Each structure stands twice: as structure tokens, then as C-alpha cells.
Amino acid sequence: SDLHKRELLCIFGTGDLGRSLGQRLLQTGYRVVYGSRRPHSCGPLPPGAQVMSHTEAAQLAAVVIVCVHREHYDFMEEVAPQLKGKVLVDVSNNSKKGLYPESNAEFLQSLIPAASVVKAFNTVSAWSLQNGPSDAHRQVFLCGDKAEAKQAVRELATRLGLSVLDRGSLSAAREVEDFPLQLFPEWRLPLCIATGLTAFFFFYLLIRDVIYAYVEQDKDISFRIMVSLANKVFPIVSLIMLSLCYLPGVMAAILQLYRGTKYRRFPDWLDHWMLCRKQLGLLALGFAFLHVLYTLLIPIRYYVRYKVTIRENKTAVFDTTSAWRTDSYFSVGILGFALYVLLGITSLPSVSNALSWREFSFVQSKLGHLTLLLCTLHTYLYGWNKFLRPSTYKWCTPPGYMLCLVVPSVVLVLKLLMVLPCVDRSLGRIRQGWERTGPEGEGTKPLMA
Numbered sequence: 001s002d003l004h005k006r007e008l009l010c011i012f013g014t015g016d017l018g019r020s021l022g023q024r025l026l027q028t029g030y031r032v033v034y035g036s037r038r039p040h041s042c043g044p045l046p047p048g049a050q051v052m053s054h055t056e057a058a059q060l061a062a063v064v065i066v067c068v069h070r071e072h073y074d075f076m077e078e079v080a081p082q083l084k085g086k087v088l089v090d091v092s093n094n095s096k097k098g099l100y101p102e103s104n105a106e107f108l109q110s111l112i113p114a115a116s117v118v119k120a121f122n123t124v125s126a127w128s129l130q131n132g133p134s135d136a137h138r139q140v141f142l143c144g145d146k147a148e149a150k151q152a153v154r155e156l157a158t159r160l161g162l163s164v165l166d167r168g169s170l171s172a173a174r175e176v177e178d179f180p181l182q183l184f185p186e187w188r189l190p191l192c193i194a195t196g197l198t199a200f201f202f203f204y205l206l207i208r209d210v211i212y213a214y215v216e217q218d219k220d221i222s223f224r225i226m227v228s229l230a231n232k233v234f235p236i237v238s239l240i241m242l243s244l245c246y247l248p249g250v251m252a253a254i255l256q257l258y259r260g261t262k263y264r265r266f267p268d269w270l271d272h273w274m275l276c277r278k279q280l281g282l283l284a285l286g287f288a289f290l291h292v293l294y295t296l297l298i299p300i301r302y303y304v305r306y307k308v309t310i311r312e313n314k315t316a317v318f319d320t321t322s323a324w325r326t327d328s329y330f331s332v333g334i335l336g337f338a339l340y341v342l343l344g345i346t347s348l349p350s351v352s353n354a355l356s357w358r359e360f361s362f363v364q365s366k367l368g369h370l371t372l373l374l375c376t377l378h379t380y381l382y383g384w385n386k387f388l389r390p391s392t393y394k395w396c397t398p399p400g401y402m403l404c405l406v407v408p409s410v411v412l413v414l415k416l417l418m419v420l421p422c423v424d425r426s427l428g429r430i431r432q433g434w435e436r437t438g439p440e441g442e443g444t445k446p447l448m449a
């Protein structure tokens with residue numbers, strides 16, 4: 001492997017990416033030679049690197065990484081004889097979609113038909129290479145038509161500590177080149193869900209609270225929109241989104257139990273859902289935080305102080321049950337929120353990287369389900385005995401918090417079933433690679449076979 005590590009690589013272009021990539025390659029133990037238009041005046045290069053003309057540099061290495069913008073690819077044709085049989089890595093990106101009829105990588109392949117072009121590294125950035133890869137930029141998409149060429153680049157990326165996702169043949173390059181143009185792709189679905197839920201519950205509660213009071217009781221309580229309504233919508237959205245983090249996990253477990261194997265791929269939508277759990281959870285935490293802030297505000301609200309003043313003139317009977325209920329409701333809520341924050345903190349890359357896999361999965365799964373349990377309990381305590389009271393169901397609709405209890409309750413019940421000893425045992429065996437055989441075992445061949 002020492003021999004491998006001293007392998008010589010060629011980089012065309014001494015720009016931002018060329019320099020950063022070269023520096024990382026040198027740190028990883030490779031030797032680097034740059035091919036440049038002006039080898040004698042190209043500015044500072046990482047220490048240890050050599051620089052020469054494109055032609056000279058290309059002759060020395062088996063892999064050439066082209067860190068030049070596509071607009072300038074025409075110079076490559078002059079180097080074509082030296083690039084015969086070499087692996088050419090195309091790292092380029094576009095500044096917008098659909099700029100060219102064909103992908104940059106396919107264009108490069110058409111310029112140098114005798115080389116094997118591999119598309120890679122376009123999702124890293126000069127910035128992240130220099131500042132240590134952040135969580136989001138650790139993934140590299142790979143595509144190319146020649147298996148050996150792809151394998152060489154895959155090894156390179158792996159040694160740089162990047163995780164590689166194979167996207168197939170070079171025709172997929174177009175799609176790969178568009179990836180970096182997406183802004184916050186993994187946040188898109190969670191943000192849509194959050195916006196949708198917020199809008200739905202806002203209007204639902206607006207009708208049930210404000211419009212109902214206006215129509216049925218001729219009262220104008222529209223001022224409630226600002227705090228009361230907001231402080232109902234936020235916890236509702238938060239709890240639903242938290243339960244949506246744990247729903248795909250139980251669904252995956254049910255699917256594995258049903259199929260009797262773990263070696264079959266989950267449907268795409270489930271994969272996609274699982275991949276955005278962290279973002280779902282962080283947004284849920286944000287909403288929970290808003291709920292906490294709004295709740296702290298309650299005692300200083302004009303409306304609340306006004307009601308308290310009126311009540312002070314009446315004598316009230318102390319009800320121990322109510323005291324127990326409200327105190328448990330607050331306590332469970334606070335504990336739930338504390339665990340919520342803990343979950344959020346452990347999902348930060350710098351923290352999760354410091355944890356072992358066991359520790360991370362303990363926190364995210366065990367404590368995660370406990371958080372969901374506490375927050376759900378908090379909501380049940382809020383409802384308390386109102387569930388059976390007909391007057392709660394204005395215009396035959398349940399209050400928002402009852403609606404929002406559906407998904408978390410389902411998740412918790414399913415999770416409870418999963419930890420039953422018999423179910424847990426089968427699931428444990430499946431996760432260790434055991435497969436159910438039998439008449440229906442036909443379609444359950446391992447994916448890797």
C-alpha cells in the first residue's frame with residue numbers, strides 16, 4: 001500500500017480547485033504534478049508539487065484530473081496524443097442548468113475518445129477541501145463507462161475520506177453536474193412538510209377558534225391569532241414532525257419482518273424519507289423551541305393579566321387533581337424538550353462524529369422514542385378529560401391537538417409491538433443476516449449476490 005500511496009497524479013489547471021485538491025492529495029501521500037499553460041508563473045502551489053506543461057505532465061501519470069472550466073476544454077485536443085489510454089477525471093460544474101446540449105464529461109470524452117473519462121468530485125468544493133470536509137460535502141458521485149477507470153477514481157476518492165456513490169455510465173453525468181446547483185436539497189422535503197402542516201393547522205384552528213366564536217357567540221377574539229393560535233400550531237407541527245422522524249424506522253422494520261430478509265432494497269420513497277430524518281427532527285426542534293418561548297410569554301400577556309385580575313375578586317376552590325394534572329403536564333413537557341435538545345445536539349456532525357455507532361444509535365433511537373413518548377404524553381395531559389366531552393368538538397371537528405396525536409400514537413404503538421420479545425428476536429435475526437426461506441423465499445435473494 002506504500003507503493004500505492006506514492007502514486008503520481010496529474011492535475012490540469014492551477015486554479016482554486018486544482019490547488020486545494022492537489023494539497024489534499026499530497027497530504028494523503030500521493031505525488032502531484034500540475035499541467036499548466038504557464039508553468040513558470042502560475043502562482044503559489046502546494047509545497048511538494050511539481051509543475052510543467054500540459055503535455056509533459058500528462059505523460060507522467062495514468063490519471064489526469066482536469067480542473068479547468070469547460071469553456072477552455074479546447075486546449076485538451078493538443079494534448080490528445082499524451083492522453084491516450086489514460087483516465088481523465090472531469091470535475092466541472094455548470095453555473096446554470098441546460099447551458100450546453102451535452103454534459104461537460106461527455107463533451108470531454110468526445111474531444112479525447114482515446115481516454116476514459118470519469119465524472120467525479122464536482123460536489124466537493126475548494127473551500128471544503130481546505131477546511132476539512134463538512135458533512136454535506138463528503139459525498140462524491142461517480143459515473144463513467146469504463147469499469148477500471150471508475151475503480152481507480154473510486155479508490156482515490158475513498159483515500160481522500162470521501163464517500164462514493166456510483167451513478168452508472170457517463171450518460172448520467174448531466175444529472176450529476178446539476179446536483180451542486182440545488183440549494184439545501186435534503187431540506188426541501190422537510191421544509192415542504194413543515195410549511196404544509198403549519199398552513200393547514202393555522203387555518204383549521206382559525207376556523208375552530210376565531211371564526212367559530214364570531215359566528216356562534218358573536219365574539220371577536222381575533223387578537224388570539226398572534227399568540228394563542230401560534231402557540232397551538234407550533235407544538236402541533238413539532239410533534240407531528242418528530243413522529244415523522246420515527247415512522248419510517250418502524251415501517252422499515254415491518255417491511256423487513258414481512259419480507260423475512262434485510263437484503264432487499266426499500267422503496268425509493270422510504271429511502272428518501274429515511275435520509276431526511278435529521279432535517280425533519282431539527283425543524284421539529286425549532287418548532288418546539290418556539291412553543292417553549294411562547295409559553296414563557298403567557299404570564300405577561302395583557303389578556304391573561306386581565307383575566308387574573310377579574311378572577312382575584314372571586315374565591316376559588318383548590319382542586320388537587322387539577323394541580324397534579326397541570327404540574328405533570330409541565331414537567332413532562334420540560335423533560336421532553338430537554339431530550340429533544342439533546343437529540344438535536346447529537347445530530348450535529350461535530351458531536352455525532354465523536355460518538356461510536358452504538359452510542360449514536362442509542363441516543364437517536366432509544367432517547368428519540370422516549371422523547372416522542374414524553375411529548376405525546378404532554379399532549380394527552382393537555383387534553384386530559386376533554387377527549388370525551390362533546391362540547392370540545394366544535395362544529396363536529398376535533399381540536400388540533402387531538403388530530404396531531406394520531407401519528408405519534410400510531411408510531412408509539414407500532415414501536416411497542418416491535419420491542420415485544422418475539423418480534424424483537426425475529427427482527428434481530430434478520431438484521432444479522434438471517435433470511436426466511438420457503439416457498440416465498442424465491443424473490444428474496446441477497447442484493448449483493
Ligand SMILES: NC(=O)C1=CN([C@@H]2O[C@H](COP(=O)(O)OP(=O)(O)OC[C@H]3O[C@@H](n4cnc5c(N)ncnc54)[C@H](OP(=O)(O)O)[C@@H]3O)[C@@H](O)[C@H]2O)C=CC1
Nearest residue numbers: 013014015016017018036037067068069072092093125126
Ligand atoms: N472551485 C471549486 O470549489 C470547484 C470547482 N469545480 C470545477 O473545477 C473547474 C475549475 O474550477 P476553479 O479551480 O474554481 O477555476 P479557476 O478559474 O480558479 O481555475 C481554472 C484554471 O484553469 C486553467 N485555465 C484557465 N483558462 C484556461 C485556458 N484557456 N486553457 C487552459 N487552461 C485554462 C488555469 O490554470 P493554468 O493557468 O495553470 O493553466 C486556471 O487556474 C471548473 O470546471 C469548476 O466547475 C468543481 C467543484 C468545485
Ligand SMILES: [Fe+3]
Nearest residue numbers: 235291333378
Ligand atoms: Fe406544550
